[in-house]
Amino acid sequence: MWNICGTALQPGEKCQLILRPNMQSYEIPATLICGAEPGRTVVVTAQIHAGEYSGTPAVIQAAKEIDPGRLAGNLVLMHCVNTSGFWQRHWRTLPEDNFNLNAGYPGHPKGTAGERLADWFVKEIFPKTDFLLDLHGGSVQERLAPCLFYPKAEQVTEQSLAAAKALDVPYAIASYADCGEYSYAANYHSIPGLLLERGYGGGCREEWVAGHKRNIYLLLRHLGMYESGEPEPIQEPKIYEQTIYLESTKAGLWYPKIKEQSRVVKGQVLGHLEDMFGNVLQEFCAEGDGVVFYYMEGLSARERDILVAYGLEER
Numbered sequence: 001m002w003n004i005c006g007t008a009l010q011p012g013e014k015c016q017l018i019l020r021p022n023m024q025s026y027e028i029p030a031t032l033i034c035g036a037e038p039g040r041t042v043v044v045t046a047q048i049h050a051g052e053y054s055g056t057p058a059v060i061q062a063a064k065e066i067d068p069g070r071l072a073g074n075l076v077l078m079h080c081v082n083t084s085g086f087w088q089r090h091w092r093t094l095p096e097d098n099f100n101l102n103a104g105y106p107g108h109p110k111g112t113a114g115e116r117l118a119d120w121f122v123k124e125i126f127p128k129t130d131f132l133l134d135l136h137g138g139s140v141q142e143r144l145a146p147c148l149f150y151p152k153a154e155q156v157t158e159q160s161l162a163a164a165k166a167l168d169v170p171y172a173i174a175s176y177a178d179c180g181e182y183s184y185a186a187n188y189h190s191i192p193g194l195l196l197e198r199g200y201g202g203g204c205r206e207e208w209v210a211g212h213k214r215n216i217y218l219l220l221r222h223l224g225m226y227e228s229g230e231p232e233p234i235q236e237p238k239i240y241e242q243t244i245y246l247e248s249t250k251a252g253l254w255y256p257k258i259k260e261q262s263r264v265v266k267g268q269v270l271g272h273l274e275d276m277f278g279n280v281l282q283e284f285c286a287e288g289d290g291v292v293f294y295y296m297e298g299l300s301a302r303e304r305d306i307l308v309a310y311g312l313e314e315r
């Protein structure tokens with residue numbers, strides 16, 4: 001018997017339901033799968049950032065396909081976490097309170113909608129989780145290369161990185177964050193995990209969905225939980241310990257000079273900001289040699305927007 005979120009499942013059972021975290025009106029569609037054999041419990045979340053779509057169909061498909069009779073361990077598959085944002089087309093944050101589920105943990109049990117949601121994860125989900133996989137994509141105004149973030153959290157870096165190496169992703173980026181869903185779980189609950197990024201611009205291409213789904217299956221194989229017959233990745237991700245997140249220092253019209261996966265060299269112009277009359281406000285140059293993971297494509301840049309994220313090559 002496996003008990004989670006007020007539901008009890010027998011070995012070999014699959015259940016689709018709506019989870020209601022801390023708030024009667026809030027709904028998270030989910031699939032719970034209790035494997036026929038014992039093993040670890042893996043939680044997969046999609047769309048903690050609304051508008052980063054490709055994870056949602058990947059989770060929906062995997063939830064349908066996985067045979068509980070061949071699974072060792074348990075799965076909590078959350079098809080879409082920021083459901084209010086999804087239906088309201090509110091990008092990234094929760095529309096109720098602008099809460100960022102990748103930055104506002106641990107939340108609060110009596111707080112705003114987002115704070116309650118984070119608190120529910122901390123109290124109800126994390127204590128029963130052995131590995132957390134969080135699926136993202138570039139936001140509506142971004143373009144992004146497929147990549148993943150692994151937590152630099154002493155207890156779990158090694159396990160998380162070992163899992164990253166089993167996946168089919170070109171770039172693995174060290175993350176020093178500690179207040180997002182997977183990063184809080186890693187730093188304060190010693191739960192290994194990964195954040196996968198694929199797709200961008202408010203789209204949902206078939207190949208992006210397939211890429212996310214493939215990585216769900218590769219992770220389950222790595223953890224000894226499920227064999228789906230996926231071919232092995234051809235190469236391991238290249239690891240980047242240091243990433244520059246270039247922020248705009250003022251609002252302006254942003255003209256990028258790079259694309260996702262562009263190689264950059266120290267001193268190269270990455271883009272510039274202009275005012276509404278075409279006067280250059282600021283030019284941005286690369287601090288070192290590296291590769292662009294993602295960048296803002298849209299014209300409107302606000303103060304403190306991330307314009308380009310690029311990983312530095314080791315010297």
Ligand SMILES: [Zn+2]
Nearest residue numbers: 049052136137
């Ligand atoms: Zn995201």
